[in-house]
Amino acid sequence: MPKKIAIVEDEAELAALIEYNLGRHGYEASTLDGTRGTMRALEQLKPDLILLDVMLPDIDGFELCRQIRQSSALGRIPVLFLTARSDEVDRVLGLEIGGDDYMTKPFSPRELIARVKAHLRREEMDAEPQPAALGPFRLDPTARRVYLLDKEIALTSTEFNLLEYFLTHPGRAYSRDQLLEAVWGESRYVTPRTVDVHVRRLREQIEEQPDNPRYLTTVRGFGYRFEEPAE
Numbered sequence: 001m002p003k004k005i006a007i008v009e010d011e012a013e014l015a016a017l018i019e020y021n022l023g024r025h026g027y028e029a030s031t032l033d034g035t036r037g038t039m040r041a042l043e044q045l046k047p048d049l050i051l052l053d054v055m056l057p058d059i060d061g062f063e064l065c066r067q068i069r070q071s072s073a074l075g076r077i078p079v080l081f082l083t084a085r086s087d088e089v090d091r092v093l094g095l096e097i098g099g100d101d102y103m104t105k106p107f108s109p110r111e112l113i114a115r116v117k118a119h120l121r122r123e124e125m126d127a128e129p130q131p132a133a134l135g136p137f138r139l140d141p142t143a144r145r146v147y148l149l150d151k152e153i154a155l156t157s158t159e160f161n162l163l164e165y166f167l168t169h170p171g172r173a174y175s176r177d178q179l180l181e182a183v184w185g186e187s188r189y190v191t192p193r194t195v196d197v198h199v200r201r202l203r204e205q206i207e208e209q210p211d212n213p214r215y216l217t218t219v220r221g222f223g224y225r226f227e228e229p230a231e
Contacts, residue, residue, distance in 0.1 A: 001172075002026055002027055002028045002172065003027050003028065003048040004027070004028045004029075004030065004045065004046070004048050004049075005022050005027045005028070005029045005030070005048065005049050005050075005051060005116065006029075006030055006031075006042055006045055006047035006049070006050045006051065007019060007022075007029055007030065007031045007032065007051045008032045008033075008034050008038060008042075008050065008051065008052045008053055008056065008061070009031065009033070009034070009051070009053045009082065010033045010034045010035075010053065010055075010056055010057050011053075014105075015031045015033075016031075017109065018031075018051065018082075018109070018112065019031055021109040021112070021113060022116070025113055025117075025178070025181070026174065026178050026181075026182065030045055030047070033056075033057065034053060034056030034057050034059065034061075035056075035057050035058050036058050036059075038056075038058075038059065038064065039064065039067050039068075039071075042071075042074055043071060043073045043074060046073060046074070047077060048078075048120060049077065049078045049079075049080065049116060049119055049120060050068065050074075050077055050078070050079045050080070051080050051082055051112075052064065052065060052079055052080065052081050052082065052099075053082050053083060054081060054082075054083035054085055054090070054094070055083065055084070055085070061081065061083065062093060062094060062097055065079055065081075065094070065097050065098055065099055066097050066098065069097070069098035078100040078101075078120070078122075079098065079099045079100055079101075080099070080100060080101040080102075080103065080115060080116070080119065081094045081099045081101065081103065082103050082105065082107070082112075083102070083103075083104060083105060084104065085104070086104040100119055101115055101119065103115065132167060132168055134170060134228065134229065135228070135229025136148055136229060137206075137229075138150070139164060139167050139168075141164065144157075144160055146160065146163055146167075148206055153205050153206065155205065156201075158183070158184075158198060159198055159201055159202055159205075161183050162183050162195075162198050162199075162202060163202055163206070165179070165183050166216065166224075166226035167226065169226070170226045170227070170228040171225070171226070171227070171228045172225065173222055173223060173224070173225040174223050174224060174225070175222055176192035176195040176223050176224075177192060178223070179195050179223065179224070180192065180194070180195060195223075195224075199216060199224055202216055203216055214227070215227050215229065
């Protein structure tokens with residue numbers, strides 16, 4: 001599943017801009033306007049990261065952050081403050097009460113995305129990788145092995161990373177650029193054509209008919225999707 005980002009922001013135009021940019025990078029964004037019930041909505045949503053304005057209609061963002069840190073459901077989720085208050089004392093306070101980062105308005109959407117990625121990447125690195133199973137596929141990220149019907153598939157490191165991404169994000173269509181960003185990273189020196197080459201190699205390993213794939217399908221004019229196997 002894509003990472004879920006909660007945007008707690010009462011400026012509708014800014015919230016829409018943030019949501020648009022997050023969506024472009026493959027995130028599932030939800031906007032909350034900071035009115036009463038926001039805390040309850042966050043606990044139901046259980047996002048992977050929270051973008052939090054300081055000046056909200058019914059509650060101060062700093063106070064909401066304190067409540068987030070005291071919540072058993074949300075306490076470990078990264079919180080990134082977005083605010084027009086640029087005073088050093090506010091920045092220090094935001095970090096002291098449990099915020100993970102602090103950006104002042106106006107800010108660059110590009111920088112915001114970079115910071116979101118950095119915090120989510122840090123969370124993933126801190127988490128112990130767990131084995132995953134999807135239909136006939138079984139993945140062991142610690143040993144970096146993939147099995148199809150209990151037979152190990154011999155993959156290069158990049159092929160493993162790409163297949164791991166597809167297996168852990170089934171049913172969603174990804175563009176070549178999104179796959180490059182997710183698998184090759186920001187420091188990549190490759191082109192979208194690289195994705196096509198690795199997809200073809202994966203199909204030769206996992207498909208009975210590589211030219212008529214059952215799992216790793218093409219989304220015409222867009223990219224690729226890993227079909228979730230039927231039960």
